[in-house]
Amino acid sequence: MGVALVFILVAVGSVLFHVFSPWWWTPIASNWGSIDNTIIITFWITGIAFVGVVGFMGYCIFRFRHRKDARADYEPENKKLEGWLTIGTALGVAALLAPGLYVWHKYIDVPKDATDVEVIGQQWQWSYRLPGKDGKLGKADAENITSDNPLGVDPNDPAGQDDIIIEGDDLHLPIGKPVKVLLRSIDVLHDFYVPEFRAKMDMIPGVVTYYWFTPTRTGTYDVLCAELCGVGHSQMRSRVIVEEQDKNQAWLKSQQTFAQTQASARSRTAAAADTPSRN
């Protein structure tokens, strides 16, 4: 009796915890409400299955617990019942899989008008590169990395000269415009993760990965690394600021292009080289 009750309470308690606990996902700030909805569908179907199985088990413990002179039934198989249960389960699984695959199809299908934004991970900081006036990002490779060109932008690619470089600072994005984030790492695996956007993808040295989203709410959001990248993993932070279009334009204008960073680097080196000759 008591044992049956405890098992029933575990099932009921789990449901109550789910409904009444204050711990839930953070309000969404991107177009991926469809992912949240798929999670809700999954919670319903799995929740019913969990309560059903544990409830049935609890009832059996209560009803068929050992009594004096009791004897169990002898029923090796019941093909009909097993068949129906299999079909029912298959339908439940299909009801989960269909929305899952549908949303995945949208997730990997980047809209044509999405703006490219490059995110570069390295131990343990985030950098960003945005296309300049030409709307295109120049080539980049870890082979090109020098102390003056820490992101490895190809210095000979004309498309890269006007790219905007943001090192160790926040990323600003305009609200309502789809963004394709191109993910690049120059050392180990990282993962560009903003919980409010729901989206996620690992960054792999030597490969450019991607995902897309549309910011739908202005605000400041934490950027976390979601793939273990060494001792500084939990400290690898940045922020994304989603703002109105005009504010974003103003911010863009105040940033340095790749050509500008290279020019100032050259003048620094020149100044350093000049110093001894003046003596």
Next chain:
Amino acid sequence: MADVVLGKEEYVPPPAEVEDVELAHPHSWWTRYVFCQDAKVIAIQYSLTAIAIGLVALVLSWLMRLQLGFPGVFSFIDPSQYLQYITMHGMIMVVYLLTALFLGGFGNYMIPLMVGARDMVFPFVNMLSYWIYLLAVLVLVASFFLPEGPTGAGWTLYPPQAILTGTPGQSAGIILMLASLALFIIGFTMGGLNYVVTVLQGRCRGMTLMRMPLTVWGIFTATVLALLAFPALFVGAVMLLLDRLLGTSFFMPTLVSMGEPLKYHGGSPILFQHLFWFFGHPEVYIVALPAFGIVSDLIATHARKNIFGYRMMVWAIVIIGALSFIVWAHHMYVSGMNPFFGYFFATTTLIIAVPTAIKVYNWVLTLWHGNIHLTLPMLFALAFIVTFVNGGLTGLFLGNVSVDVPLSDTMFVVAHFHMVMGVAPIMVIFGAIYHWYPKITGRMLNEGLGKIHFWISFLGAYAIFFPMHYVGLMGIPRRYYDIGDMAFVPSSAHDLNAFISIMALIVGAAQVIFLFNLAWSLRYGKKADGNPWRATTLEWQTPETPPGHGNWGKELPVVYRWAYDYSVPGAKEDFIPQNMPPAAVRAA
């Protein structure tokens, strides 16, 4: 299959008197207890070693929970150590405890007894298997004593990070870890071949495959999986070792580490992930299938009822085993592999839910109209069903590609896999130990202590891992030394973390009760007869308890029926042992 119906078992094979001439009988203390070739002794050696190293992993989990529950309070834990704790905890629990205990421990003890063999087919190789396993454990333990400690690469050991300087244990810890894994796999292969061949070739007369207890089916299928899956980890480990030691570039692309260009060129980090998970996913079932099998037998025995749908249960084990080889990349939905793989792996992964659900239905349907004795093994079996169903259902979140995107790499994943392959199989291990301890030692474990151990372990573990899903749902990543300042995390989440940590300390401490019970009952436990649970399977029908070397005395058993003749209508007793001749059943 005629076995299911009583009365169709008329054929009586002639008595089989087989001299046990081929066994290497012990001649001294050394060959009896140390370099022993008796599978039962090897099983106990495996089990004690696995439990000992498992206790190390338990303490590591305490340390990491101290840090997560009370960040900044325990100043001796720094980020490097935290990563070392999680890495060693994970690897020890999955490989050196669960795999070794289920296959090396239960496999060795149960297979020969349950199929009616005198011993494993290759006893000497079986003995070597244990000693190489022990060596692997010692190499692993040695890495704790290195100046910079063991590797902190995470149990998945993903390159490039695993072998670069930003990760603790880069100079030697990672080398010992990879070497230890390679040794483990060599040792396991020796044992694994034994288990498979013994099941296929060593069964006694009448023990057809479809009469084997599900415990044997579970361990047998899991061993086949392990023999096919571990080689992928082996080559992955060797290649990573070469990358680390000789500067090859199997997994290492051109990269700049801490401002320093390295000489690697052209390797693929993702290749390692494919190799790792080609092993890693079947590994889940290497742990789960023996648990499925054992729990089926615990439920049938203690509910005094045949397992419902035996043939479905066997096929479900085989199908789950086969499917487990084509789902591995569901661990890699957000790894950056070709996104089109997502459709395939989500589909195969969710299909596995069907045979798995059938198994769950059949367990609870076995309880229906049963005669349920709430013994300790039964309680643990029931706890297994609850935790396994819970953990299995959250697998439907993570296996369903787009749902996995926000949840992957968060604490939701940690909660899921602990529930499904941590808590659930360990409930079965406890149930199995309470069940078979009287056969192994001749004494019962203390029931009062067992009940305390059960309720704390079951409810405590559930209270640890059920709320942890919601920590992940909030978006908190796993493998974080410190949540630190995250604007989206409410302060109440820290209270939840503290609660989880306190439960973890309590559940861990409760295992002392279990260990005490194991030791105390060895001497002071109630004396058990040969078949205290009145079970049908062969291991309970041995002439001696504990069974002697060779198991069966002079005459091998002959099997007349399946393993589940409980509460057969018309029979006097509510169980008919597999080896009871039909004439004896009629006479009774």
